[in-house]
Amino acid sequence: MTASPDTSDHPVIGLDEVVHQRVRLGILAIGHEARRVEFGYLRDQLDLTAGNLSKHLSVLEAAGLIDIEKGYEGKRGRTWVTLTPAGDAALAAEISRLKVLIARVEEKT
């Protein structure tokens, strides 16, 4: 998951299903750029329901790719998501594989 793509294999082989899913890739991309991102921001940006987003966050948390921190600001509950080092590495590997895949497709056309 964290290794750089091996160009001898077809890049599709190395795609990680946990990361490759569109919404989860979006969560990782936003989390990487924002460093720390709040649940409501993710929900708005990815245009998801709270329940749907929670499911995807659980998958990523179970895979060790994100940390979830719950707290309060005043009386308002807020949930913050931070990428773990494994999450950063998984995102970088996924993007590398996608770029290799695109390059292969463009080579053949």
Next chain:
Amino acid sequence: MLSDVRALTGQVRRDQRRTWVALSVLAAATLVAIPFDLLFMWVRCDDTGCMFGRQGLFYYWPAALLIAYAVIAVSYIRAARDRGVGTRVLPYAITGAVTAVVITAVSLAAAAWFPDNPPFDGGPMPYWWIVLDRLVLPWGLIGLALLVLARLERHLALFWFTVGYLVLVLLVVPTNEGIHVPFVTDPALQLRLSTVLPQLIVAAALLAGAIGFHRARPGQR
């Protein structure tokens, strides 16, 4: 999928930025500096010419820069937290604090060394020296720190604004020598007033940038 990732990261970057706040604070700091500069400047004139020292720069700018970058950092952090994202402003604030140390060190070194060892034996100074002198003045260092902010935020518009700003303060506006004020015949008063216009120009440039970035900011969600 890659274009989705790019679009999402671009949106996060836009939501993290508070460029107009940074430029407004720095413009305000530049404007407030003017009375300090005038108040603490010493001028001694005799038959051979005038000598002057801008002590106000030394008294005002180190503290002003520390306060300005602290205000900018707090503003960024609060806005980012309200939006629900983290921020990248801390390295910029640290760079700003370092510039305050640089100004202090350069001022102390110049005050200790140059009176007995005038650069180039008191003769005409080469252009590169004049530009270097402008670079270590507060307005040049503000530009250098803005380059750091542009890099941190991957903000191309801020990068080009800063390049233009640095050209202005290093090559166009004589921030170290002053601009001659017409109709003022008293040499001491001329020296004092000549420092005002460059600072007003720098403040106007920063303020224009602040207004431009404020107008161009993404709509509030």
